[in-house]
Amino acid sequence: MQSHVLVSQDLFCLQLPQLGPVQATICHTRGSSQSGRCLCASDILSCTALGLEQVPGEMPVSAVTLDLSHNLIDQLKGGAFKGLSRLETLRLAHNQLITIHRGAFQNTSGALLRHLDLSSNQLYKLEGHYFQDLSGLEELLLFNNRIVQVEGVALVGLGNLRKAYLSHNLLTDFPFFSIRQHSHPHLTMLDLSSNRLLKLPLEDISNLPILVQKGLYLHNNSLKCECSMFGLFRGWERRGYASVKHFIREHTCCISGLEKGPVRFLQYDGYFENCNLTAMSQPLREQESAVSVSAGKALLLHCVTTLIGRSLTFFWVSPNQEYVAPPGNNGSLKMFANGSLEIVAARAEDSGIYLCMALDHQRRRNETHEVNVTVVPHQESEHYESFNTGFTTLLGCVVSLLLVLMYLYLTPCRCPPCPKAPTPAAPSGGNEAGAGSAQSSILTPTPPATTEGPGRKVSTNKHVVFLEPIREQQNGRLRAGPGAQPRAGETDSIMSAFADTPIMLP
Template sequence: MSYRGKQTLPFAGCFKAYACSRVMLLLLLLVHPAAASSSLCQDLCICSSDILSCPQRNLTTPPTHLPRYTAVLDLSFNSILRLRADWTAVSLRSLHTLLLSHNNLHSLSPDAFTKVKRLKHLDLSSNNLTYLDEFVFEPLPHLEVLMLYNNRIGLIDRLSFSGLLSLQKLYLSQNRVTRFPLELLKDRNRLDKLRLVDVSFNRIRSLPLAELKTVPTWLKDSVYFHGNPLLCSCDLYSALSGWQQRDLRPVSEFTDNHTCVQPWSPIGGGKTSILQLHLQLNCSEVRVRDEEAFLNQILILDCDSRFRDATKNWIAPPLVNQSILLPLPDGQLQLGPLRAEDSGEYRCVVEGEGVNETVLVTVRVYNSTYGFGDGLNTAYTTLGCCILTIVLVFIYLYLVPCPCCPGKAKMAYEESCYASNLSLTNPPDPQGAPHVAFYEGKDQNGGIKCDAKKNDEDGDR
């Protein structure tokens, strides 16, 4: 009879104890994430509550074991080359500020920000980034400040900023950008939140002036594009001259940096001040705001101030009937039905704490319903005058009345001749004037020969 007992391997108890200890340690790390970051805070970073500051540690990759509660992460002044999709092992839902400036970043993974979706402030300045992929910032709907200045960015996909629904400030200066990021201004849903766009000192040759003209003045006051090799033109002068008259900061604070190059100048050629182009290109004078309207029209004036939330009050010209003025809740002024006397300069006074601005709007009401007098094209006017002149010449040449009654034309002719004879009297010669003698017939004596045939018959007699 054999007995089969349960066999125990050597050191089995030790193995089970070791496995249990590792499981307990893992559970401890999950429950207390601060234990995982204790070595991180002691060796690499300076930790203060939810702030991890790890600058100048010669890091080539971000630290892997980051606590979940991290709110501010400073990795600036290191040697990080690439931000991969798995740069953090856990989802950092509390992280709102990520500082990666002054590294050697040359590329961003398309999924680099999928685990930090709560970011509000992202600093990627002073790196070696050369391009921005499409949708690279799409996982960041809460991002408010994006700092990309002092890189080598030359290519920006038109969908790079598509996911930034809360973006307020974009810093793109000192790069190699060749086009203005117009997609930021076309999205009307983002205009209310956008506060600053800086594309200064890049390689932009032309600006979307038509689109910039429709941008609210409070946003124009924070769109910086100085230091670019813009091509000189009167349209560019008109835009900047209008900004200067409104004392907008991008022009008033950086006047000397607003230069342009002539289209025929070589790259790196001489620069010209944009605000002095009217002296070289004979550009027309710029006025702040002009509005044209016609009789009985309803017109709405916009107080396009650079101060968005200030109080706005309108002052109308003295001859305007106050009954046609209707202030609107958004600071606009409705006029109408308009009369010719309603032309003049309307002032919008913007007031508030530390705010003092006056917006001038010149209104011209044409004395017609459809503006015929000023709307008529000069070319058509000239053509009409030419046709009328030709018609009058034909009438003069071919439609002169003929002498219908015999003898009357002859009488008229004779009467005209005799009248001419009566008018030919010799005026007294001034004293000392030379006398000139002409030989004439005895009977004619200087008169006009009215009837040659009759005179011939009298001579025969």
Template sequence: MPQPVLSLFQCSLTLLGETNVGGSRWNPAVLFLLCFGFLPSVATCPPYCLCASDIISCCGSNLSTLPSDLPSYATRLDLSHNALTALRVDWISQPFDRLATLVLSKNSISRIEVNTFNVTLHLLHLDLSSNQLTVLNSSIFTGLRELKELLLFGNRIVQINPGAFSDLHSLQKLYLSTNRLTAFPLGLYEEPGGPRNLTFLDLSSNKLSKVPVQSLLLITRHGGIYLQENPLVCDCALLALLEYWMWKQYRPLVDFRTEYPCREGAGTGLNCTQQGVSDMSLEAQTYQVEPGRWLRVPCPGLNLPVQEGVVVFWITPQIALNSSVSNPSGHLIVLPNGTLEIQGALMEDSGTYGCVVARGRHFDPSEPLEVSVVVGNLSTTSTSELAHSGGEHFNTAFTTLASCVVSIILVMLYLYLTPCRCRDNRGGSRGCGGRAITLCSDPREVESGQRRSNGKRVAFLEPQAEDSSIDGPKTPAVNLDHVNPEGILKNGSRTVEQNFTDAAHMA
């Protein structure tokens, strides 16, 4: 057979199934494309890069621009330790739809254009550490809605413009340490379109002198913020924050307590309020108020009058307040003496309230710095909270108990209410269809004392195929006249098997 015809014949065969070629199994579609010359060309790895499966590494190649022949199937691209200076919109010639990790650390990148990362929309990890970035402009990370981790430490960042982190809805971890920031990037949490679930922020080793204490009290309830090795000005507000964090055993502070100002035993010399140990009982930590009524909650352990200039912070379930700034539009107010006033209580005001004020000492974890506020009937609220917290466990236990009861009832119904008819010597109906054998006692056995229970005894057997003829005779499986019920219960099927040979006497 001529070679072209033979090749065409082999290609036709592969369309019908897989073909063994040289001991290997080839996919029919691949062989078809090979035969007719339709197989697309596969991108080759650049000579100065290392390609292993879907990982491409071009690190340490002194690249000032990216090669245009990078395979776009990569899920990890390492371009670290090169000479890149800028990231432009066309820095990659084709989209990298599968790219999840992009490493650009240890370059000289000082500028990133808007929409630069539109070709890598599915990035999860972006490393821009150890570069020369000085300003983060607005929308430079546009398109990275799936990004979870962003590394920017080791740059020269002095300014973060509003909207710089817009579109980073999924961002969870942000590393900004070892930069030159002088202002806390509060826009990360307050600007619309920014991160919604940021749980880790590293701002250590910057040039921060002040931090928004009131905002941090609320933000740090849901995530960790590292501020060590910053030249923070130690005032009463910062001291109150650090004392409260230590009382809460806040991990970013506990792990680096010696690298913060106002640390315990440092001799700060601040003229802040010195308070004794609170003697407030556990019962006094709960306050109850009816909806629409007013309530005043004193700060736990704060002796009156409050020293002039001392700011008292309150952390409520929704917001954080302080005694130095009034909130005329709200119904929660902190009075100058540190007392929290709730005007026209609402049901959503129920929850835990924390009072934060500089006391100049380390707190024992057992000391009460928080109180509970209940809006509505105390007993009703407690019962509803208990039912809500334990509802899932109660439902599970109740379902399990109900299932057990139903199972027991069904078994009892099956044992004692199954419409099986006993067979007499004249030949009766077979009854249960072979799936269960009802052992009915003869009245004479009762008189002779051989019957040892007051009803039926059931031995469960494997289902047996019945004769296809409905009217034809059915052969019983077991000789019921010689079965010892106690033997069935004690020895399983061995007693039953010994009587299989007498099945002919059942009829």
């Protein structure tokens, strides 16, 4: 007969024969007629599905993992786990738990307990003393209960908490103000989905650490359709937060006055077309210490603080030493109750250090935060400059071409009339080489053969800079002497008139 040990709420069975020399034994416990049937394997103690009505007594002190799931336990009395100083994992899922008495986890491992599973029970309220002895707790499972209230101090003291699951309960609100960076620096998962939340305290949520906002699951609630609520989730969606990205269809809200079903507002956002975009961005509280903004654009600055409580007030000091408090100054600066400051239309004089101060009047504490704002001038001038530079270059090329043409065709001829010599008949191919047009004879790098003939005078008072000296070689060949004609098929390249070299006029 094969033995098994139950080690999780999902009835995952560990086959003991694969444990090598470790063998399952019947643990000697008391407190119930069925408690003697608990199984021990190394440091694992399993008492699952035994019909237990209370936690067994005198359990092995060497237990590191204790599984009491799928029983009938309805309460945890004070000192219920006394003596289990090595306990790290405690599973109590699928019981009938209604309450947890003060000191239930006292005299246990305390800081060593990392995983606590209280899911699928009958808990109605999370009181402040439930987890006060579990400072090392990292994972807390409370989903599928009947919780309608979480006291503000219920999670205080859980500084190592990383994940908290409270979905599928009856919550209508939650103490978001109790979670701050200094109180829960490692918290990355807070699941409040499938509850009955009606209205979100956006100011408290905007003050949550960024890691908590990224892992805050709020889908499948009864939220009212409001612009501020829509702005919160739309902003998270644009930032790619998994809590919104993976549950687009499950984010719904109810329109007051309409009996229609809930609206999937992230898929069909027509109801929020007229919402203020600035107000939508208020809950996003990730603020860098140095930001830049284009001139004329709006910029929203957040006063990030670790202070908590409802007695907080905020004010800003601008670079010109102007004191700014809600609702702002004469219109260039707007300030909101949650501490955010909006520069309506950035100007060059708005650049500088902005100092925010948060004051906790109840505890007489304050914190300051600086943001360096740089206003960047309009980039349009650069586009105009590049366009003007290109236009100037094109215009210069056109003018250069016109000057060359004027030089070629409009220069008066000061030479005496030349007698026409009879032109011998020549084949058509020779016309291209010898009897070219005036333009080709001048533009060719090789000087014409009649430059120094009888009755001719060499013109030395006009030069074109792209004409090479006569005595130089071109294209790797020696130039022909005076009077020589180029051979058919042997042509020299003509340099472009659009070259960047300037024209030298007499």
